Amino acid sequence: MTATPTPPCAPEDVRRVACIGAGVIGGGWVAHFLARGYDVTAWDPAPDAEAKLRRLVDAAWPALTQLGLADGASRERLTVAATLEEAVADAQFVQESAPEKLELKRDLLADLDAAAPAGVVIASSTSGYPMTDMQTTATDPGRLVVGHPFNPPYLIPLVEVVGGEQTVEHAVTWASRFYDVAGKSVITMKSEVPGFIANRLQEALWREALHMVANGEATVQEIDDSITEGPGLRWAFMGPMLTFALAGGEGGMAHMLDHFGPSLKSPWTRLEAPELDKKLYDAVVTGCDEEAAGRTIADLVAERDQGVIDVLRATGRLPQQRKDTT
Numbered sequence: 001m002t003a004t005p006t007p008p009c010a011p012e013d014v015r016r017v018a019c020i021g022a023g024v025i026g027g028g029w030v031a032h033f034l035a036r037g038y039d040v041t042a043w044d045p046a047p048d049a050e051a052k053l054r055r056l057v058d059a060a061w062p063a064l065t066q067l068g069l070a071d072g073a074s075r076e077r078l079t080v081a082a083t084l085e086e087a088v089a090d091a092q093f094v095q096e097s098a099p100e101k102l103e104l105k106r107d108l109l110a111d112l113d114a115a116a117p118a119g120v121v122i123a124s125s126t127s128g129y130p131m132t133d134m135q136t137t138a139t140d141p142g143r144l145v146v147g148h149p150f151n152p153p154y155l156i157p158l159v160e161v162v163g164g165e166q167t168v169e170h171a172v173t174w175a176s177r178f179y180d181v182a183g184k185s186v187i188t189m190k191s192e193v194p195g196f197i198a199n200r201l202q203e204a205l206w207r208e209a210l211h212m213v214a215n216g217e218a219t220v221q222e223i224d225d226s227i228t229e230g231p232g233l234r235w236a237f238m239g240p241m242l243t244f245a246l247a248g249g250e251g252g253m254a255h256m257l258d259h260f261g262p263s264l265k266s267p268w269t270r271l272e273a274p275e276l277d278k279k280l281y282d283a284v285v286t287g288c289d290e291e292a293a294g295r296t297i298a299d300l301v302a303e304r305d306q307g308v309i310d311v312l313r314a315t316g317r318l319p320q321q322r323k324d325t326t
């Protein structure tokens with residue numbers, strides 16, 4: 001193991017970003033960084049990756065233009081590299097978004113560490129693996145961090161940052177500051193909670209939803225309506241803690257706990273996940289198809305993007321409108 005050098009430039013001075021893996025999330029990161037005015041180099045081993053990536057960026061661009069592009073932002077600042085080494089040779093920050101397979105991530109992060117300039121911070125988009133488990137074979141594990149985004153990374157602000165046991169503190173601090181400068185909303189985690197904070201919360205909700213679908217207690221449509229017509233409206237601007245504090249009236253959270261605490265224990269009971277057997281699998285997939293009612297994935301992506309922009313605008317969270325470019 002080598003000592004981790006400090007990053008070659010300050011987070012504010014980064015101009016060149018490498019995105020490794022260019023699927024749903026890697027492509028979303030590419031769109032985000034381009035819209036923020038960075039030069040982006042992407043690499044993905046799939047033969048059709050470049051065409052798919054450019055389609056994704058083109059589909060995201062109208063939403064990003066509505067949000068306001070940074071000065072000089074352009075899709076022409078995207079380069080697709082032929083090799084991993086070429087992609088990171090010049091990078092000042094690397095975002096890895098390859099498939100969620102532990103061995104693949106371990107090998108890939110070690111390869112990126114071998115190829116990227118010394119000290120450059122390398123972040124993984126993993127949605128659940130602790131960095132401690134992924135950094136085991138890298139020569140300089142100190143510069144490897146998790147930077148967990150939310151889909152699509154070009155619209156959902158949150159990114160969760162956390163290091164592993166071998167990550168040096170300055171890499172975590174640097175990454176958090178970089179994402180902040182790049183327009184993200186950052187939570188820097190104190191420890192490696194499996195699945196990180198927000199995924200644990202949404203997976204807990206989803207686990208309960210799967211139980212209800214498996215037991216025939218609710219349809220997929222009812223699950224979704226119960227959130228979009230109910231708590232989801234509040235959660236866009238006020239989290240579950242403060243929202244429930246208001247359930248206690250003038251007594252706030254203390255009264256809420258005194259009043260409802262004992263009765264709330266019944267919905268807290270299902271701690272184990274249901275078996276994801278074929279019946280449940282089919283019920284969830286068919287239910288989503290029925291709910292989509294003929295809308296394609298592209299239709300739903302456009303609907304979601306517009307919905308997120310409307311919510312950001314309505315809650316005063318749009319970045320300053322800036323000059324539109326290409």
Ligand SMILES: NC(=O)C1=CN([C@@H]2O[C@H](COP(=O)(O)OP(=O)(O)OC[C@H]3O[C@@H](n4cnc5c(N)ncnc54)[C@H](O)[C@@H]3O)[C@@H](O)[C@H]2O)C=CC1
Pocket residue numbers: 020021022023024025026043044045046049096097098099100104108125126127128148149150151
């Ligand atoms: N899909 C989602 O909603 C979210 C996914 N994530 C995380 O982002 C990462 C990527 O997930 P998705 O974009 O959904 O997957 P995806 O399947 O859409 O994209 C993965 C891409 O990686 C490429 N790839 C395959 N082997 C590779 C390698 N050895 N090196 C580099 N690239 C390689 C594939 O060709 C593909 O284009 C995963 O770690 C996932 O957990 C994080 C947040 C949300």
Ligand SMILES: C[N+](C)(C)CC(=O)CC(=O)[O-]
Pocket residue numbers: 127149150151199
């Ligand atoms: C489904 N997922 C676990 C990969 C989702 C995430 O990690 C975050 C998100 O976008 O909701």
